[in-house]
Amino acid sequence: xxxxxxxxxxxxxxxxxxxxxxxxxxxxxxxxxxxxxxxxxxxxxxxxxxxxxxxxxxxxxxxxxxxxxxxxxxxxxxxxxxxxxxxxxxxxxxxxxxxxxxxxxxxxxxxxxxxxxxxxxxxxxxxxx
Ligand SMILES: CC(C)(COP(=O)(O)OP(=O)(O)OC[C@H]1O[C@@H](n2cnc3c(N)ncnc32)[C@H](O)[C@@H]1OP(=O)(O)O)[C@@H](O)C(=O)NCCC(=O)NCCS
Numbered sequence: 460x461x462x463x464x465x466x467x468x469x470x471x472x473x474x475x476x477x478x479x480x481x482x483x484x485x486x487x488x489x490x491x492x493x494x495x496x497x498x499x500x501x502x503x504x505x506x507x508x509x510x511x512x513x514x515x516x517x518x519x520x521x522x523x524x525x526x527x528x529x530x531x532x533x534x535x536x537x538x539x540x541x542x543x544x545x546x547x548x549x550x551x552x553x554x555x556x557x558x559x560x561x562x563x564x565x566x567x568x569x570x571x572x573x574x575x576x577x578x579x580x581x582x583x584x585x586x587x588x
Contacts, residue, residue, distance in 0.1 A: 460530045463489035463497060471497050474513045481511060496523040498531050503515050507535050509545040512554075524557055533560075536586060543584040548577050558582050 463471065466488075474497070475481070488507075489499040496514040500507050514523050532543060545563065547554045563582040572579035 460492055460527065463499075465489045467491050467494075467497065469471060474515060475511065475529065478513050480513060481581055482501060488571055488587045489533070489588065490534070492530075496527045497547065498524075498527050500531060502535060505539055505541045507540040509543065513523065519553075525533055525561065528557075528561055532586070533582070541585065541587040543586070544583050545582050546572070546579040547582065548573060549580050555582075556586075582584055 471489075488502050489497060491497045495518045496510040496512070496513075499510045502508075502512055509528075512524060512528060524526075532540075535543070543563070546556065547558065548570070549568070561584065563584045564581070565580055567581040568581045569579040570580060571577075
């Protein structure tokens with residue numbers, strides 16, 4: 460696992476456009492796993508938001524997203540992050556199942572959040588002691 464650099468922007472953008480995800484924001488905290496998966500976060504003090512996570516289509520279902528997010532959460536915890544938030548399309552069963560498996564809980568719903576009027580599910584992982 461390593462921090463993402465500008466050199467990763469091309470392959471990250473390719474996966475993002477294939478998965479219909481927002482484009483990488485270079486000033487966020489981002490990690491990559493062997494050009495197979497990336498996770499992009501925005502941290503502010505003790506809270507952090509997962510902006511985007513994706514795995515190369517051919518590499519899905521092998522545990523890479525789970526491994527990467529667990530790694531990111533422990534690195535961010537070292538920086539003082541206690542609460543992790545994310546938004547996910549209500550139709551994204553794979554991602555919702557992944558997040559639940561990692562301990563994220565649904566805390567609210569934003570109706571008609573996306574351009575196609577799909578709702579966003581807001582989830583939180585609280586690692587506060
Ligand atoms: C969502 C995504 C990141 C999952 O990555 P992945 O590496 O395939 O996930 P993992 O192999 O680590 O799976 C971990 C858990 O997630 C869940 N999961 C993953 N893919 C799933 C699927 N297709 N259907 C249902 N559950 C799924 C399972 O609970 C799985 O645990 P299990 O293997 O013990 O059953 C991947 O499908 C992806 O890149 N999707 C496109 C981008 C996207 O939608 N990102 C999220 C929104 S920003």
